[in-house]
Amino acid sequence: MARLETHGLCKSFGENMVCRNINLTVNDGEMVCLIGASGSGKSTLLRCLNLLEPIDDGVILLDGEDISTPGLDPQPIRQRIGIVFQSFNLFPHMTAAKNVMLAPWRIHGRRHVDLQGEIAALFERFGLADRMEHYPDQLSGGQQQRVAIVRALAMRPEIMLFDEITSALDPELVGEVLDVLRQLRAEGMTMILATHEMGFARELADKICFLDAGAIVETGPPERLFSNPTEARTRDFLARVI
Amino acid sequence: MAVFAAIMVLVPLAPGWPAVKKSFFNSEIFVQVFPGLLNAFLLDVAIFAWSAPLIFSLGLLVALARDVRAPAAYPLRLFAILYTDIFRGVPVILVVYLVGFGIPGLGLPRPWNSPYIWGTVALVLTYAAYVAEVFRTGIEGIHQSQRAAALSLGLSNSDTMRFVILPQAIRKVVPANMNLFIALQKDVALLSFIGPVEIFRQAGVYKSLLANFTPYVGAALIFLAITIPATRYADFLLSKQMRARS
Ligand SMILES: Nc1ncnc2c1ncn2[C@@H]1O[C@H](COP(=O)(O)OP(=O)(O)O)[C@@H](O)[C@H]1O
Ligand SMILES: [Mg+2]
Numbered sequence: 204m205a206r207l208e209t210h211g212l213c214k215s216f217g218e219n220m221v222c223r224n225i226n227l228t229v230n231d232g233e234m235v236c237l238i239g240a241s242g243s244g245k246s247t248l249l250r251c252l253n254l255l256e257p258i259d260d261g262v263i264l265l266d267g268e269d270i271s272t273p274g275l276d277p278q279p280i281r282q283r284i285g286i287v288f289q290s291f292n293l294f295p296h297m298t299a300a301k302n303v304m305l306a307p308w309r310i311h312g313r314r315h316v317d318l319q320g321e322i323a324a325l326f327e328r329f330g331l332a333d334r335m336e337h338y339p340d341q342l343s344g345g346q347q348q349r350v351a352i353v354r355a356l357a358m359r360p361e362i363m364l365f366d367e368i369t370s371a372l373d374p375e376l377v378g379e380v381l382d383v384l385r386q387l388r389a390e391g392m393t394m395i396l397a398t399h400e401m402g403f404a405r406e407l408a409d410k411i412c413f414l415d416a417g418a419i420v421e422t423g424p425p426e427r428l429f430s431n432p433t434e435a436r437t438r439d440f441l442a443r444v445i
Numbered sequence: 446m447a448v449f450a451a452i453m454v455l456v457p458l459a460p461g462w463p464a465v466k467k468s469f470f471n472s473e474i475f476v477q478v479f480p481g482l483l484n485a486f487l488l489d490v491a492i493f494a495w496s497a498p499l500i501f502s503l504g505l506l507v508a509l510a511r512d513v514r515a516p517a518a519y520p521l522r523l524f525a526i527l528y529t530d531i532f533r534g535v536p537v538i539l540v541v542y543l544v545g546f547g548i549p550g551l552g553l554p555r556p557w558n559s560p561y562i563w564g565t566v567a568l569v570l571t572y573a574a575y576v577a578e579v580f581r582t583g584i585e586g587i588h589q590s591q592r593a594a595a596l597s598l599g600l601s602n603s604d605t606m607r608f609v610i611l612p613q614a615i616r617k618v619v620p621a622n623m624n625l626f627i628a629l630q631k632d633v634a635l636l637s638f639i640g641p642v643e644i645f646r647q648a649g650v651y652k653s654l655l656a657n658f659t660p661y662v663g664a665a666l667i668f669l670a671i672t673i674p675a676t677r678y679a680d681f682l683l684s685k686q687m688r689a690r691s
Contacts, residue, residue, distance in 0.1 A: 253597050282599030292594035296612050305608055306598035351594075358598055 205283070205361035205393050206231050207252065211261035212271075214244075214251055214417075221247045223418040225261070229362070229395055229410075234388055236404040236425075237397045239414035240440060245397035246289075248414070249364045252395070253286045265362075282310060285355030286364040289371050291347040293339040299326070299350045300335040303357045310358070325353050329383055345376030352383055363387065365396045401445055405429050413437045467657075474659040478651045482663050485647035489633045492565060492643065496633075497626060499569045504576025509606070511581055525577070532574035537632050541567040545639035560640035568636070572629050579621045583614035620686065623679035627672050634668075644668075 207229045214222035221244045229235045237245045250256045252263060254270065254277040263271040270280045293302050303322050307313050326332050329349050339347055348368055355363060365384070369377045381403055387394065388407055398404055404411060405425045413421045413428065413436075421434045429445075432438045456462060510518075510525040532540065544567040549558035556562070587610050595605040637646035644664050651660035 250593075255593055255597060277596075278599050278601060281597055286597045288590065288594065290590060292590045294591065294594070294609050294613075296616065305595075306600055309601075309604045309608070310599055354598065 206264075206266055207284075207362055207393070207395070208264040209252070209261060210264070212248070212251060212258055212263065213260035214247055214256060214258050221417050222251065222258075223416070225419055227412065227419065229393060232391045232393055233409045234394045234396065234407055235410045235412060236408040237395065237412050237414055238399070238401070238404060238440075243414040244417040245414055246366050247417075249286060249366050249395065249397055253284050253364060254280055255286075278310075282306075282358050283361045284364065285358060285360035285362070286366065287348070287351050287355055287368050289367045291339070291344070291351045291371070293347055293351055293354070295339050298336050298338055299331070299342065299353075302339070302350060303354045306354070306358050322357060325357060329353055329386070330379075343376060344372045345379045348372065348380050349383055352380075352387075362393045362395070365394065365398070367397050367399060369398075369400060399444070401429070401441075413440065415440070469658045469662055471657055471659040474651075474655055474657050475663055478648075478655070478660045479663055481651065482644055482647055482660060482667060485642060486644040486664075486667050488641060488643040489630070492561070492568075492633045492636065492641070493626075493630050496565050496568050496572070496629065499565070500572045500576055500626075500629070501622075503569060503573035505580055507573060507577035508580035508584060511577070512584055512606070514602075529574045529577050532571050533578065535571075537568075537571050538635050538638070540571050541635045541639060543567075544570070545636070560636065564636035564639055564641060568629065568632065572625060572632075575625050576622060579618045579625065580614065582621075583618035584610055586617060587613050617686070620679045620683035623675065623682070627675050627679070630671060630675075631668060 207227075209225050209227045212222055212225040212227075213220065225248060227235070227248075237248065239245055247256060251258050257273065258271055261271070262269050265280065265283065293299075294305070297305065300322060303325070304315055304318050307318055308315065323332070323335065326335050329352065331346065331349055331353065334342060334346055334350070337346075339350070342350065348371075352363075352368075368384075369380050372380060377400070381400065384394070384396070384403070385407065396404070396408075408425050411423060411425050411428045412419050413432075413434070415436050421428060421432060421437045428437070429441065432441060457466075459465075507525045507528060510521050511529075513522060541564060545560055545563045548563050548566075549560065552558075591609055591613070592605055595609040596602075600608075634643060634645035637643055637649070642650070644667060648660040648664040652658060
C-alpha cells in the first residue's frame with residue numbers, strides 16, 4: 204500500500220530549529236511510534252508529513268514519489284495521508300456524521316445518500332453506531348476522538364498519523380481509543396504515532412523513534428529500545444517516564 | 446434609577462415646563478400625526494430591508510478578500526484594507542452627502558439620479574466596512590486547529606472557509622452584527638437630508654405645519670419601539686454565547 208520516507212528533513216520556526224535532519228522510514232503496514240519529551244518536535248514532524256507545514260530542507264517520499272516539492276498541490280497528497288490530532292478538532296457545528304461526510308462529499312463529489320451506508324458501517328465498526336446524529340459537544344472525549352479517527356478513515360488514506368491522540372482524554376477513556384488503534388493495526392494500516400503511552404508502544408509498535416530537541420536520537424524495535432537503549436539521552440528519558 | 450426618578454419629579458417643576466410640555470408632549474398633535482409618521486416609517490423599514498442584505502454580502506466579500514493568503518492576491522487585500530479604513534473613518538452623514546448629492550450631480554438620466562439609489566449606496570458602503578471588520582474578527586477568532594483539521598482531510602482552501610470556518614464565524618458574530626444593523630436602522634433617517642420623505646423628514650414637515658415639536662417625539666418613540674427590543678435580543682444572544690463558552 205504505502206511507504207513513507209524522509210531524508211534529511213529540516214524545519215525551523217524562525218531561529219528555532221524544530222526538526223533536525225530527520226531520516227525516517229515507515230514501510231507498508233508498519234506501525235512506528237515517536238516518543239520524546241514535550242517540545243521535542245513530534246507534532247511538528249507529523250504536521251510536516253501531512254504537508255500542513257512546509258519543510259525547509261530534505262525530502263518526503265510517499266511510495267518513492269517526492270511530495271515535498273514546493274508548489275505541489277497538497278490536496279491529493281493530504282487525501283492519502285490522514286492525521287488525527289490531540290484535541291480532536293471536530294467541526295462543532297456539524298453532527299458526527301456530517302463531520303465524516305464533508306470531505307468525501309466535497310472531494311469525491313459523492314452525495315450523502317450514496318455515502319450513508321459506507322459511513323454507517325464505519326461508525327458501526329468503531330462502536331459509534333448510535334452517535335452519528337450527535338453534535339461533538341454531546342459526545343464524550345473518547346467518542347469525539349473516535350469520530351475524528353473515523354473522519355480521517357472515510358477518505359481511505361494509505362497512511363494514518365496520530366498525534367498524541369489520547370493525551371487530552373480522561374484516563375478511563377484512553378482504553379477505548381487505544382482499542383481503535385489496535386483494531387487498525389490488526390487490519391494492517393500503516394501508522395505513525397506520536398505517543399506517551401509507552402506500554403502501548405511497546406506492545407504494538409514495529410519500531411520506536413526517540414526524539415530529543417528535534418532530532419531522532421535513537422531508533423529500534425521496542426524490545427531493544429525500551430530494555431536496552433544505547434544512548435544516554437534515551438535512558439534518561441525512559442527513566443523519567445516509566 | 447434614582448437619577449431617572451429625580452428628573453421625573455424635578456423637570457415638571459422647572460419654570461419653562463408648561464411651554465415645553467405644550468410644544469414637545471402635546472397629546473392632541475401626537476394623535477393627529479402618529480399615523481402619518483408610522484406610514485413614513487415604512488419607508489425607513491423598506492430602505493433598511495433592501496440595504497441590509499447588500500451590506501451583509503459586501504461586508505462578507507470584503508472580509509474574505511482580506512483573508513486571501515495567496516501573494517498574487519495582495520492588491521485585493523490592500524484594497525479591502527483601504528476600503529474598510531476609509532469608510533470607517535468618515536462620518537456616515539458625510540458619505541450620504543457626498544454620494545447622495547455628488548453622484549446624481551453628474552447629471553445622470555432618470556432613474557439613475559434617484560436619491561434612493563445613491564442614499565442606499567452610501568449606507569451600504571459605510572456599513573459594509575463595519576460589517577466586514579466584524580466578520581474578520583469572527584474569522585480570526587476561529588481556532589487555527591479547525592483550519593488544520595479541514596485542510597488535513599484534503600479539503601481546498603475555499604471549501605475549508607465555506608464549510609468549516611465561515612459557518613462558525615458568522616454564528617459567533619451575530620450579536621455584534623445585530624448591533625450594527627440596529628445602528629443602521631437609525632441611520633436610515635440620515636437619507637432625509639438628500640430627499641426621501643422618511644419618518645424624520647415627515648416629522649419635520651409636521652413640525653413646520655403645526656409649529657410644534659411633538660412629531661419628533663413621536664418619531665423617537667417609533668424608533669425606540671424597534672431598537673429597544675432588538676438591542677435586548679442582541680444582548681440576550683451575547684450573554685447566551687458567553688455562557689456557552691465558559
Ligand atoms: N507554529 C509554531 N510556531 C512557532 N513555534 C512552534 C510552532 N509549533 C511548534 N513550535 C515549537 O516547536 C517546538 C516543538 O514543538 P512540537 O512539535 O509541538 O513538539 P511535541 O509535539 O514533541 O511536544 C517547540 O519548541 C514549539 O514551541
Ligand atoms: Mg505535540
